Amino acid sequence: MAHRLNAMFEGRSMAVVGASARPGSFGARLAGAVLSGGFQGRIDFVNPRGGEILGRPALGHISELDHAPDIAVLGIGGPNLERALIDAIDKGARSAVIFDSCHGETADGTPILHRLKDIAREADLPVCGGSGMGFINTRSGAVASFYPADHLTPGGISLIAHSGSVFTVLGMNDPRYRFDLMVSPGQEIGATIDEYIAYAASRQSTRAIAVFMETARNPQGLIESLKAARDRGVPVVICKVGRTEESARLARSHTGALAGSNAAYAAVFEECGAIAVGSVDELMNTALLCATGRIPGPGGVGLVTDSGGLRELQVDLAAETGTPLAELGATTREALRAALPPELEPSNPLDCAADLTDEFPKVFERGLRMLAAAPEVSMLGLEADMRDDYVYEEGVFAQARALASITDKPCFFYSSFGQTHNRALGDELARLGVPCLNGAENMMAAVRNFQTWADRRRAAMVDAAKDADADRVLHWRARLAAPMDEHGSLALLADFGVPVVQSVICHSADTLREAAETLGFPLVLKTAEAGIDHKSDLGGVILDLKSHGALQAAYADLANRLGPRVIVQKMVGKGIELAFGCVIDPDFGPLVMVSPGGTLVEHFNERQFARAPFGPERASAMIRRLKVARLIDGVRGEAPRDLGAAARALADFSTACAALAGHVVEADVNPVVVTETGAVAVDALIVAVCKAQRDVA
Template sequence: MIVFAANPAEAPCSATHRLSPMFEARCIAVAGVSDRLGSFGHRLAQAITSTSFSGKIDFINPNYGTVLGRPCHKRFSDLDASPDLAVLGMGGRHLELGLLDAIEAGAKSAVIFDACFGETADGMSLLARLRGIAAEHNIPVCGGAGMGLVNVGSGCVASFYGAEHLKPGGITLIAHSGSVFTTLAMNDPRYRFDVLVSPGQEIGATVDEYIDYAATRDSTKVIAVFMETARNPGGFRASLRRARERGIPVVVCKVGRSEEAARMARSHTGALAGSKAAYEAVLEETGAICVQSVDELMNLASLCSTGRLPGKGGAALVTDSGGLRELAMDLAAETQAGLARFTDRTIQSLRQVLPSQLEPSNPLDCAADLTENFSKPFEDAIDILSGAEEVSMIGLEADLRDDYVYEERLLRLALDLPQRTGKPCFFYSSFGRANNFKLGERLIEGGIPCINGIGGALNAVTKLQAWSERGSLPAGSKTTVLSDKDLGWRQRLSTGKPLGEHEALSMLSAFGIPVVGSEVHNDLDGVMAAGERLGYPVALKTATEGVDHKSDVGGVLLNVRNRDELAQAYERLAASIGPRVIIQAMAPRGVELAFGCVQDPDFGPLVMISAGGILVEHFGGQQFALAPFGQDRALELIDRLPVSPLLDGTRGAAPADKLSAARALSRFSAMCASLAEGLREVDVNPVIVSAKGVLAVDALVVPAAIGGSMARIAPGLNINN
C-alpha cells in the first residue's frame, strides 16, 4: 500500500462504512482516459483532475504513455498501490475484464458509466455478469448508466462532469437520473453539496446504502433522493429509519408513480417501480419527507442544508410588501401552511416597534416610508420573532436582486440573519423567477438558504415543520412465533381454493376482528333454524361459489323481518342463483368504512382504509400503511379520512366508537402481515362503526395461489396513481 504524507487529509481512507472507500478515496485509478480532444476519455480525464484533490490519481490506457501530461499505465496490475476507487471509463465489451482486473489489483470500490445493455462473450447479460462479480467480491460498484460521484469537500471526482465550481455544503444528493444529477449539481450556485452520486443501475450498491452512508457523515445535514425504485426494499426502510434516528432529514422524490412512468422506468435503468401508495406509506412510516417535484426536493434540501432544524411552532415571514403579504396569507390559508400563530404577547411587542399604519400579522409587512430608518422595523421585528416561543423559523423577503438593491441596510440584515437568531432562517422571493442567483450564492455563503416562489417556500416550511414535530418513530415490527391459528389459516390459503364470505368472516374473527353473526345453509330448514338463532331482522345473501359481487346479481336481501319473509326470500334466491346462502344478523346503523389489503411486490402487505358502502361515492381520501401497525397508527389513519367527522357525531347522532374501529384495523393489519404469503387481496366492506362498537359485515379474501386481481379494494382506486 502506498504511504502518503503525514497530513491526515492524505491518509489512506479508513473503511468505517462499506462505501467509505468510494467516497473517501485517497487513491483513484482511472481506466479509459484519452488525450484525443472531444473523446469521452479526454472529458473523463479533465473532470477527474478538475479539483484540487490532494490524493493520488493514476491513469490507465495501454495506448498512451501520458494523458494531460500525467503518466499513463497500461493496466491495473502496473499500479504501485491498490486503488480505493477504480473508475472504469471504458465501453461495454471491456467492462467484465476491466472490473476483474481492478479487483485483482486490490480496488475497494468502482464506478461504471456504460449502460451495460450488451452481452458477455458467452452470451450472458453483461449487467447480470457485472452484478455477479460485484456480489462475489463484495465490492461496491456505482453505476452503470449513471454520472458517477463527487465528494465536494475532498475534491474526489469520479464523473465525466468537472466539479471545480462546486463549493462544500450540507446537501447529499442521490439521483438515479443522471440528468437530475447534472441539472442540480451544475445549474444553481445556491445549492451547496457534501457528496453527490448517480447510482444508475446499482450494479454493486443500492440506494439504501448511499442513504445510510450519507447519514454517517457529520458534514451531511440533509439527504435529497431522486429515485426510481428501491432494489433492496428492506434495506431502504431500515436506512430511512436510521437517518431519522440520527436527526438527518431525508427528502425523497419518487418517480414512476403513474403506470406509464413505471413502464418507462423499467426501460430506463432496469428499475421496477412500485406503487405510489406503498412508497408513500414507507416514507411516512420511516420519517422521510415525500415531495412531488425537483423544485420541492431542492427547496426542502436547501432549507435543511445549514443544519438548523425547527422546534415546535411555525414559520414567521417578514416581507417588504403589503400585496405580497396578502398573497402569502391567501396561499397559507388555502394550503394550511405551517405558519406560526402569534401570541398576544408577540403581537403587543410587534405593535411597539411597527409604524402605526402597519398591522402585526403573519406574514408581517414591515415596509413604511423609505426614510433613513426604513430598515429598523424589520430589524426589531426579527429580534422579537427570534425570541417568540411560537416561532420555529424565520423567513425574510425584500426586493433585492442581482442588478438592484433598493435599501442597502435590508441587504445587510439579510446577510446578518444567522447572527440575529439561532432559529432556522432563510431569504425568499414571492416571484419564482427572481433575478437573484448571485445574491443567493452570497446568502448561502453566510448560511442563509434562498427560496424563490411563495408557494414553494410555504410548502417547504410546512413539510419541514411536520417532519420536526412528528417526534420519534413507532417501533418497527417484530418477528413473532406463529400460533396454531396462523398456521391453520396459512394452510387453508395455500390450497388456493376461494374463501366464501362466511369463511372469510370466520378468518377475520379468528384474528380478533368483530364480525356480524352469520351461518351458511343449503336448504330451507337450515335457513329457518338459523333465523331463530340469529334473531330478526336478518339479511340473506347468495353463497353460490364464484359470485363475488352479490348485489350485482340481486343476491342480497336485507331487513328480512320474520319467518314468512325469510322463507319467501330463500325461495327467490334459491330459484334465481342457487340454494347455498349465508344468513346474517342485521348490523346496527353506523358509519360505514372499508378495510383492504393488497400485496405490494416490494414491501409486502399494504393496508387501506376508506369510506365504505355507499359512502365511498361521497368521500374519497383513502389512507394506506404497511402492515402491521399498532392502534395509535390506526387511529391516526382513521382521523385523516374525509368521512372521519361523521364518526364524531353529527346532527345529534352519538359519536361512533373510533377506538374500537382503530383496534379492529390494527388487528386486521396484523392478520395481513401474518398471512402475507398466502394472501393476494382482502376486501372488508362495509365495516360498520357505531356507538356500540365495530362489526365487519362482508369480506372477500383472494388467496395468493388464485392469481389475478379482484380490483375491489376501494372502488375506482388505482394504487399506482
Template sequence: MTGSPGPRDEGRSALQTMLEARSVAIVGASVREGSVGNQSLVELLEGGFVGDVYPVNPKYHEILGLRCYPAVGDIGRPMDLAILAVGNPLLEEQLRSVAEAGARSAVIFASCYEAPRDDTPPLADRLAAIARGAGMAVCGGNCMGFANLEKGLRALGFYEPKGLRPGPVAFVSHSGSAFSALLHNDRAISFNVAVSSGLELGATVGEYIGYALSLESTRVIGLFLESIRDPAGFVEALRATNDRDVPVVALKVGKETLTRRMVTAHSGALAGEDGAYEALFEAHGVLRVQSLDEMADTLALFGSGRRAGPGGLASVHDSGGERALLVDSAAAVGVPLASISEGTTRRLTELLEPGLLPVNPLDFWGTGRDAHEVVTGCMRALLEDTDAAALAFSVDLTTEDQPDEGYIRMAEEVFPVTEKPFAMLSNFASGIDRADATRLEDAGIPVLEGTLTGLGAFRHLFDYRDHRSLPAIEGTTPIPLQVREHWQERLSMADPLYEAEGLSLLSDFGIPVVTVSLVGSLDDAIAAAERLGFPVALKTADRAVQHKSDVGAVRLGLEDRTSLADAYGELSASLGSAVTVAAMAPPGVEIHLGIVRDEQFGPLVLVAAGGVLVEVLSDRR
C-alpha cells in the same frame, strides 16, 4: 502523484474505499479533450485530489504530465478505485483486469447494454458477478460518477462545476441528469457527497445512505429514485436515518403506468407500485417532493440545521397582494399558519403604521418610515410567539440599491437572535439578485426560490417534526401456531372466501366481528335471525359475487320475519338459495381493510373508506 502508496487500509469497506479513494486508475485515459477518458482525468486533478493517479492506455506514454501505463496490470500495485472510461464492448475485460490487479472498487460510465444473446446472461449481470466475486464496490454503470467534496475526490466522467464547496447535504440519484442539475445549482446547496448511482451493479442506494450517515456533516439526504433494487437494505437504511435523526427528501418517479414502463426499459429495474412507496415513506418519515425545484428548496431549508417546534408558519411581507398569494398557496400546499397571541398582536400594533393590521401573515409596508426598526421588530415579535414554529421573510429579493440598509441587512440582524427556522421566500425565482442571495446564504440564511416550492419546504419541515413526535411502534405479538395453521390451510385453497369464513379468520386475531350464519333456506334464515336477534342483514352467499351491493345482493335492517322473508325471496330468486344472516352492527364509520403483497416490499396493509364507495373514492393508504 505516483509516489509509493502507504499500506492498504483493510479495515475500510469496499464502499468506503471507493468513496474515499486514495489511489485511482483511469482505464481508457485520453489526451482528446472532451472525451470521457480525458474529462475523468481533468475532473480528478482539478478537483484537488492529492492521492496517486494512474492513467491507463497503451496508446500513450504520458497524459497531462502523468506517466501512462499500457495496462492496469503494469501499474504494479493495487489501487483503491478504477475509473473505467471505456465503452460497452471493453467493459467485461477491463473490469476483470482491474479486479485481478487488486482494485477494490470501480466506476462504470457506459450503459452496460449489448444485444441479447442466447444462453448468455446480460452484460450488466456478468459485470455484477465479477464485482461480487472480487468483493468490489461499483458505482454505475450508466452513471455520471460521484464526488466526495470532503475528500477532494471527483470520480466524474463529464464536466461538473469547479469550486464546489463541501456542505451538509448528501445526494444520491438514479438519474444522471438530475445529479448534474443539482451539482450545477447556483445557490448555496452544498454537498459532502453526491452520487450518480446508475444501475447499482456493486453498491445500492441503501448502502450510499449508510455511508452518508457515517459523515458527521450530513444534515439531510436527498434521493432521486427510479426504483429500489435492494428493498430490505433500503428499509434498513431508512430505519438508520430515523435513529440518527437525519431527514430524507425523496423524488420518486413512476406513479403512472407509462412511467413505470419507461423506468423498466431505461434501467431494467422494477419501478414498483407507487402506493407501496407512499406507505414506506410515510412509515419512515421520508419527505416526498414532486420536482427538483421543490427538492432544492427543501434541501436548502433542512441544510440550515434548524428544526421546527410547535405551531405553524409566521410570515412577513412588503405586499398585500403577495401576502394573499401566500395565504392561498399555504392552504393549497397544506402549511399551517401560526395563530399569534394577544401579546404579539399588541407588540405589532405598536410597531406598525396606522391602518396596517397586526395579523399573521403580516403586511408591514406603509410609507416606509423607520422601515428597519419596523420590519426587524415585527419579525422578532412573531418569532417570539409560542405558536410560531418558523418564519418566512417573504420578499422577492430583486436588486437592492443599498443592501446594507435594506432587507438583506434586516435578515442578517434577526437570523442570529433566534433558533427557529428562518428563510427568505421569494415568489419569483428569476427575479432574484444572485449577489444578494449569495450574501444571505453565506450568512446561513436559506433562500427559497418560489411560492409553492418554498412553502412545500416548510410543509416538509412541519411534517418531519410531526413524524418525530409519533410514539414508537410497539413490537408485534407472536402469532399462535393454531392461528397460523388455520390461516395457511384456508388461504392455500384457490376458491374465494365466504364472508363468514373471512370473519372467522379475522376473529382469530381478536378483531371484533359480527356473528354470521350461512344458511340455504328461508326456514334456516328465520331461525338464524331469531337466534341472533332482529334487526339483521341478509346477503347472498354466491361465491361468484364479489361486490354484492353492485347487484343488489344486500338487505340491511330487516326488523322482523316478514321483512326477512320478503328479502330472502328476492335474493334467492336471482342469486340462489345460499345466504348469510348477520346481526346488524351498531352505527359507525365504514372502512376497507385489506392486505396486498407488493412485488418489492412484501405484505402491506391497505386502509380505505369502506362501503359502496370503496371503488370510487380511491383514497387507500
C-alpha cells in the same frame, strides 16, 4: 464497523482507466474532471497507449500500478468493461465507477449488465453505475465523474439521483445549493440506493439527503436506511418517479428499474420518516431548508415581507396548501404593536414596509427580532425585493445577511417570484448559513415539509403491532389451501380479533328458522354459492328482513335464482361505513388500505395505506386523515362514533394480513360499520393464493 461504501467515498487513491490526451474525447473530459476537485490523494491515469495526460505519465494497464487503488474509474465502453472490471478486482481495487449504459451482450450471449452485476457480487465490490455520472465528494475533492467540480462549494446536502441528468441539473446549476456528496447510482451494478442513503446519513457533514429515485432494488435495505437517517435526525427528501403506469414503464426501459407501487412507497416513506415530494423544485428547496442543521420546534413559520399584497398572497397560499403559519399570541402582538409604525398591522406574515426614511430598515430589524423571540414561531423567513442587480435598501439586505445570527431557529430569505434573478445573492447568503428560496409556493412547500418532518419526529409514535398467535396462524395457513367464501373470511377475521357480524350458513329453508331464532331479527340474507364474489351485482343481498315469512320468501327467491346455499346475518345498526383492504406489494409485502365504505365511496374518493402490521396508533392516524373521519366525530348533532374501535379493528386486520402474507393475494372487508359503541365487519372476501393461481390458469 466501517460502512461498505467507505472505500468509495473516503478512498485516497484513484486509477482512471480510459483517460486520454486526445482533445475533445470522452477520456480527455474525464481526466480533466477527475483533476478539477483538488483531490489530494493519488491519481493514476491508465491508457493502452501510455504517454502523458495533462502533465501526468499514463500507465498502459491497471496491472502496472504499484498499489491497489481505492477507486477504479472505468471510463471505457461496454465491450471492454467485463475485462476491465476483472482486471481492477485482480489488482485489489476496493470500489469502481462505470459510466457506460452497459447494453449489449458478452461473447457467450449474457447481457453485459447481468455479467457485471455477477462479477461485482462475487467480489463484493461496491460499483457506482453504470448508466450514470459517477460521484463527487466535495469535502475530499474526489471527482469520479466526467463533470468538473471546481465550481462546487462543500455544504450539507447529499444528492443521490438515479437519473444522471438530474445529477447534473441539480448539482451543477445554482451555487446556493451546497453539496456534501453527489452520487449517480444509475443501474446499481454493485451498490443499491439504500446503501448510499445509509452512508450519507452516517456522515457528520451531511445535514439533509436529497434523493431522486426510480426504484428500490433492495426494499428492506431502503426501509432500514431511512429509519437510520431518521434516528440520526437527518431529513431524507425523496422525489420518487414512476408514480403513473406510463412513468413506471419508462423507468424500466431507462435503467432496468421496476418502479413498484406508488402507494407502497408512499406508505414506506411515511413509516420511516422520509419527506415525499412531487418535483425536483420541491426536492431541492426542501433539502436546502433542511440542510442548515437547525430543526424547527412546535408552531409555525413567521414571515416578514416588504409588501402588503404579497403578504395577502402568502396568507392565501398557506391556507390552501396547509402550510403552518405561526399564530401570534397576545404578548407577541402587543410587542409588535408597540414597536411598529401605526399604519402597519401586527400580523403574520408581517408587512414591515413603512415610509422610506432612515427608520425603514430598523422596522424590519425590530419585526424580525420579535418574531424570532416568539415561542410560537418555529422558523423565520424574510422577503424583500432584492436581486443580483438591484438592492433597494442596503439596511434590509443587512438584515437578510444577519438572519442566522439573530436566531437559532431555521431561517431563510425568499422571493415570492420563482424566476427572481438572484443566483449571486443566493450564493452570498449561503456562505452566511441563510438559505435563499424562490417562489412563494416553493417556499410554502419547503416549510410545510420541514415542519411536518420535525413534528412527526418529536411525536415519535409508539405503535406496537399485536403479535399473531402461532397456532392460529398455522391453522389459517392450512385452511387457506382451499378457496375462501364470505363466511370463512369473516371467521378468519374474527379469529384475529376483528369484530364481525354474527352469521350462520344455511343450505335449505328448513334451517332458516333455527338461524333466525339464534340471531334475532332483523336479518340480512345473502347468497353463499361458490364463485359468486360480488353478490350485490347479481341481486344476491336482501336487507332488513323482520319476520320468518319475509325470510322464507327471500330465501325462495335467492335459491331459485342463484342456488340454495345462503348466509344469514344479524342486521347491523346505523353507522359510518369504512372499507379495509390488503394487497401484497411485490417489494414491500402486505399493504393495508382504509377508505370510506359502502355508498360513502361515491362521496369520498380517498384512501390511506400502510405496511402491515401496525398498531392502533397508526391505524387511528390513517382513519383521521380521511375526510369521512368528520362524520365519525359526529356532525349536525349526531353522536360521535367509536373511532378507537375502528382503529383497533384495522390494526388487528393488519396483523392477520402480515401473518398470512404468503398465503393471501388480497383481502377486502367492506363495509366495516362504525357505531357509537364499536365497529363491526359486515362483509369480507379473502382471496387465497390457490384461488388466484387457478384464476390465472
